[in-house]
Amino acid sequence: MRTGHEIREAIARKQTSALEVVEQALESAGRLETELHAYIRLLPERARIKAREIDAAVTRGDKLGPLAGVPIAVKDIFTVAGEIATAGSKILENFRSPYSATVVEKLERAGAVIIGKTNMDEFAMGSSCENSAFFPTRNPWDVTRVPGGSSGGSAATVGAGTVPIGLGTDTGGSIREPASFCNIVGVKPTYGRVSRFGMIAFASSLDQAGPMTADVRDAAQTLEVIAGFDEFDSTSVDVPVSDYTAALRDDLSGVRVGIVAEFEAEIGASDPALAALYKAAYADLERLGATLVEVHLPHARYGLATYYLIAPAECSSNLARYDGARYGRRVQNGGDVFEMFERTRAAGFGDEVKRRIILGTYALSAGYYDAYYVRAQKIRTLIKRDFDTSFAACDVIACPAVSCAPFELGQKMQDPVSMYLMDYFTIPMSLAGIPALSVPAGYVTGLPVGLQIVAPAFEEARMLGIAHAYEAATGHARRREPPLAGAAR
Amino acid sequence: MSTKVANAAATDYEPVIGLEVHVELKTNSKMFCGCRNEFGAEPNSLVCPICLGFPGTLPVINRKAVEYLCKTGLALGCSIAAHSKFDRKNYFYPDMPKNYQISQYDMPLTTGGSVTLPSGKRVRLNRIHLEEDTGKNVHAGGRMAGAEYTLIDYNRAGVPLMEIVTEPDLSSPDEAEAYLVQLKAVLSALGVSDVKMHEGSLRCDANVSIRPAGSSALGTKAEVKNMNSFRSVVSALEYEIARQKASLAAGERIVQETRNWDEARKLTYSTRSKEQAHDYRYFPDPDLVPLSLEPATLERWRAELPELPLAKRGRFMESYGLSDYDATILSADIPTAVFFEAVVAASGEPKAAANWMLNDVPRALEKHGLTIESTRMKPGQLAELIKLVKSGTISGKAAKEICEAMVADGEDPQAVIAQRGLAQVSDEAAIAKLVDEALAANPDSIASYKAGKTKALEFVVGQVMKASRGKANVEIVRAALIKRLE
Numbered sequence: 001m002r003t004g005h006e007i008r009e010a011i012a013r014k015q016t017s018a019l020e021v022v023e024q025a026l027e028s029a030g031r032l033e034t035e036l037h038a039y040i041r042l043l044p045e046r047a048r049i050k051a052r053e054i055d056a057a058v059t060r061g062d063k064l065g066p067l068a069g070v071p072i073a074v075k076d077i078f079t080v081a082g083e084i085a086t087a088g089s090k091i092l093e094n095f096r097s098p099y100s101a102t103v104v105e106k107l108e109r110a111g112a113v114i115i116g117k118t119n120m121d122e123f124a125m126g127s128s129c130e131n132s133a134f135f136p137t138r139n140p141w142d143v144t145r146v147p148g149g150s151s152g153g154s155a156a157t158v159g160a161g162t163v164p165i166g167l168g169t170d171t172g173g174s175i176r177e178p179a180s181f182c183n184i185v186g187v188k189p190t191y192g193r194v195s196r197f198g199m200i201a202f203a204s205s206l207d208q209a210g211p212m213t214a215d216v217r218d219a220a221q222t223l224e225v226i227a228g229f230d231e232f233d234s235t236s237v238d239v240p241v242s243d244y245t246a247a248l249r250d251d252l253s254g255v256r257v258g259i260v261a262e263f264e265a266e267i268g269a270s271d272p273a274l275a276a277l278y279k280a281a282y283a284d285l286e287r288l289g290a291t292l293v294e295v296h297l298p299h300a301r302y303g304l305a306t307y308y309l310i311a312p313a314e315c316s317s318n319l320a321r322y323d324g325a326r327y328g329r330r331v332q333n334g335g336d337v338f339e340m341f342e343r344t345r346a347a348g349f350g351d352e353v354k355r356r357i358i359l360g361t362y363a364l365s366a367g368y369y370d371a372y373y374v375r376a377q378k379i380r381t382l383i384k385r386d387f388d389t390s391f392a393a394c395d396v397i398a399c400p401a402v403s404c405a406p407f408e409l410g411q412k413m414q415d416p417v418s419m420y421l422m423d424y425f426t427i428p429m430s431l432a433g434i435p436a437l438s439v440p441a442g443y444v445t446g447l448p449v450g451l452q453i454v455a456p457a458f459e460e461a462r463m464l465g466i467a468h469a470y471e472a473a474t475g476h477a478r479r480r481e482p483p484l485a486g487a488a489r
Numbered sequence: 490m491s492t493k494v495a496n497a498a499a500t501d502y503e504p505v506i507g508l509e510v511h512v513e514l515k516t517n518s519k520m521f522c523g524c525r526n527e528f529g530a531e532p533n534s535l536v537c538p539i540c541l542g543f544p545g546t547l548p549v550i551n552r553k554a555v556e557y558l559c560k561t562g563l564a565l566g567c568s569i570a571a572h573s574k575f576d577r578k579n580y581f582y583p584d585m586p587k588n589y590q591i592s593q594y595d596m597p598l599t600t601g602g603s604v605t606l607p608s609g610k611r612v613r614l615n616r617i618h619l620e621e622d623t624g625k626n627v628h629a630g631g632r633m634a635g636a637e638y639t640l641i642d643y644n645r646a647g648v649p650l651m652e653i654v655t656e657p658d659l660s661s662p663d664e665a666e667a668y669l670v671q672l673k674a675v676l677s678a679l680g681v682s683d684v685k686m687h688e689g690s691l692r693c694d695a696n697v698s699i700r701p702a703g704s705s706a707l708g709t710k711a712e713v714k715n716m717n718s719f720r721s722v723v724s725a726l727e728y729e730i731a732r733q734k735a736s737l738a739a740g741e742r743i744v745q746e747t748r749n750w751d752e753a754r755k756l757t758y759s760t761r762s763k764e765q766a767h768d769y770r771y772f773p774d775p776d777l778v779p780l781s782l783e784p785a786t787l788e789r790w791r792a793e794l795p796e797l798p799l800a801k802r803g804r805f806m807e808s809y810g811l812s813d814y815d816a817t818i819l820s821a822d823i824p825t826a827v828f829f830e831a832v833v834a835a836s837g838e839p840k841a842a843a844n845w846m847l848n849d850v851p852r853a854l855e856k857h858g859l860t861i862e863s864t865r866m867k868p869g870q871l872a873e874l875i876k877l878v879k880s881g882t883i884s885g886k887a888a889k890e891i892c893e894a895m896v897a898d899g900e901d902p903q904a905v906i907a908q909r910g911l912a913q914v915s916d917e918a919a920i921a922k923l924v925d926e927a928l929a930a931n932p933d934s935i936a937s938y939k940a941g942k943t944k945a946l947e948f949v950v951g952q953v954m955k956a957s958r959g960k961a962n963v964e965i966v967r968a969a970l971i972k973r974l975e
Contacts, residue, residue: 078545079544079545085544085545087544092544095544097538097543097544097545098538098543099538099543101545196547197545197546197547198545198546199545200544200545201544201545201776203775204775204776205775231549232547232549233547233549234547234548234549234550234776234777234778235547235775235776235777235778313772314775316579316770317577317579317589317770317772320579320581320587320588320589321542321544321586321587321588322544323581323583323588325583325641326541326542326543326586327543327544336636337583337639338581341581361770364579364770364771364772365768365770366768366770369770369772373772
């Protein structure tokens with residue numbers, strides 16, 4: 001697998017052309033698609049036009065952007081001007097966006113070439129990509145297994161080596177869990193670090209866009225491109241963007257790594273093999289010079305319950321706009337405009353989306369609002385305080401990204417709560433709004449697993465630097481190739 | 490129907506009225522996006538992905554709208570919240586692009602304050618909050634139920650809207666009207682809204698209940714909507730009060746409900762729509778951060794407040810010796826007040842200036858379809874006219890004619906006098922000649938006058954004026970006539 005920074009370097013040195021790289025990526029994507037099903041739509045023409053622009057810039061000797069000529073895959077939750085954006089839903093299957101998301105504009109300005117829009121759980125609600133209204137995506141390490149979700153398409157295509165960089169979104173673990181399942185790096189930035197404008201909303205107070213990449217350096221480079229204040233997103237924060245690539249390091253001397261006592265007890269009881277893998281990962285950190293410190297997140301166990309009140313509440317309101325009146329699918333068989341709304345939504349949304357809309361509507365209803373929504377917000381504050389307290393004793397936290405290795409398709413579809421439990425270790429960070437990433441940490445029965453590294457708000461540079469040292473020393477992803485490998489060799 | 494209601498009405502009840510007034514703010518752009526905020530444009534021409542609620546779009550607060558609302562609050566003595574927030578009001582309706590309205594629920598920008606009526610009564614305000622307007626539905630067939638199709642114009646969707654809510658302090662339809670007139674005058678002075686009820690930039694809903702006279706308890710209220718002029722507010726309130734009295738007199742109970750005013754049939758009817766069962770599921774809008782206002786910003790806005798109508802009225806009465814009535818009218822509309830004061834400054838004649846501004850000028854403006862802002866007449870020209878009347882150069886009658894010409898064409902009074910030969914004749918010899926001719930033609934009137942009938946004198950004065958085609962100086966005519974007769 002080639003990385004984004006290697007590709008950019010090769011193009012800049014004219015060892016290859018952007019067009020050649022894009023053709024390879026398109027060929028790989030097309031060839032794997034019958035088994036992997038990572039893309040809702042490839043954008044070959046757009047990609048070729050952009051690639052030729054890069055090649056022209058190389059010929060002219062122009063200064064090249066940090067991602068010049070790098071092929072990327074974008075989750076279908078982001079809008080690209082003139083292209084369809086479905087968010088994995090039938091209700092938007094013909095919705096063509098008149099504008100581009102801020103992150104898409106920034107990536108294209110940096111020279112990245114979008115080759116396609118990737119599959120996802122409908123409106124990012126799911127942990128397996130099986131809730132896509134179109135088809136489930138498979139895991140390149142085992143096509144009978146799920147790639148994780150909701151950013152499963154981006155994870156699978158990066159994991160298979162078709163493209164080095166994918167763009168995903170994470171609301172409760174939707175970047176980190178599929179990154180773990182597909183043996184790649186996935187970063188959920190601090191809430192407010194990356195603009196949400198043009199990213200179709202699931203739960204506004206939790207959604208963040210982030211990179212899903214072949215290695216930590218690509219993640220750092222991509223985050224540097226997409227991060228920053230956006231006047232079109234009031235919740236984006238005006239904090240200067242650090243030089244993340246300059247912060248990458250190779251040793252961990254002087255670094256205090258927090259190990260969460262509650263999480264270790266949990267995973268030790270539920271999956272001893274996985275617990276052993278994570279113990280080995282912590283030992284690796286220690287070998288690199290880090291000091292391990294025990295920290296506590298006493299309220300993290302309420303994270304899942306809190307999340308399943310806040311996220312559905314916000315989604316019940318965010319998804320109200322899909323009524324067939326202005327865009328997207330419309331179902332109209334006589335009746336008045338309210339009947340049109342009802343029929344459109346009944347036909348347009350899948351079961352999981354309906355389930356969460358109902359949950360959220362209930363949580364916000366008169367008489368329940370204080371008991372559910374307001375109380376959930378209070379617990380959210382307590383969870384945030386747990387992290388504040390922990391970070392007084394450590395620089396970063398290292399913990400499991402997942403509670404199991406990739407599971408088989410269909411295994412959890414009949415039991416929504418077992419699916420919700422997939423995000424047990426990732427949700428508390430989402431509720432606290434702090435940055436977290438998953439970096440490949442090894443294999444359980446031949447399937448990849450990621451280590452989660454968590455930092456205080458806006459300390460992405462620190463987080464990426466530590467992940468880089470771990471990746472450089474262990475090289476788990478470099479050691480093996482997935483059975484379904486994209487690069488023509 | 491309405492007569493029957495009126496006849497059955499009992500008399501020992503008093504009405505309690507509270508008003509909710511929605512005012513569209515006159516900002517350049519919409520509340521949460523950059524679209525132009527304008528009335529009367531081609532349908533769906535002032536829209537963008539944000540105000541159409543397209544997937545992935547986000548709102549950004551219009552600072553000017555916050556400023557306009559806070560200035561209104563400062564002018565009305567409200568307390569301005571240092572911290573407020575926006576909430577989502579969730580309900581499905583085809584004129585709402587997101588199927589929720591961004592509004593303010595439990596932390597409005599202002600609370601308290603009051604509007605003082607010319608009578609001196611203070612109408613207390615409960616709150617003023619900021620929200621976004623909805624689009625407009627046009628149903629084929631007029632009503633949504635059974636409409637063949639519905640067209641939606643989203644130009645208005647996202648226009649900044651402030652809702653001003655009173656306490657139930659109004660005790661009659663006339664008082665409700667006085668409140669609206671005063672509120673409109675204040676908003677107009679602040680320049681924050683066009684306040685045109687017929688264009689919908691000012692809309693009014695009323696909460697009405699009745700209670701035994703002298704009681705302090707509140708009765709069950711009805712919310713009356715769909716009134717499109719101050720006049721219809723008064724009519725709807727009168728009807729609704731009578732209806733409630735008749736209901737109680739008939740032993741019925743008042744039901745809490747929303748009732749629409751039907752302007753054509755002059756009655757209110759229960760809407761009984763699905764809307765009434767709504768649970769709006771308010772919650773803080775996660776797309777917007779809480780709004781904080783610096784004390785320094787508020788102080789700057791306070792310093793920028795213009796003189797308000799009631800203060801202006803007081804000053805007009807005190808400085809210019811105007812009556813309460815004249816001062817109220819001249820101070821209610823800012824362009825009129827500005828014009829008036831410019832005429833006073835140029836002429837030094839406040840009372841004459843007031844008379845012109847209250848009578849002949851508005852009459853001429855209306856006749857020519859103009860406003861005080863669109864007329865080409867300059868304050869200096871009206872001042873000149875006043876001086877010409879005072880010096881006796883022209884008659885009062887000629888002045889009216891000149892005034893109309895000035896309003897219509899913006900011509901100088903001297904030019905109109907020259908063109909139309911309207912200069913007043915004060916030459917005593919010429920007038921004496923006309924008097925002689927008139928007396929010769931009307932011998933009877935001399936006898937009548939001598940018999941003590943002063944009317945006869947005025948008759949001859951009229952004849953002289955007629956002969957001079959109105960140009961003779963009437964005082965000189967009268968003096969010459971009396972001199973001749975005695």
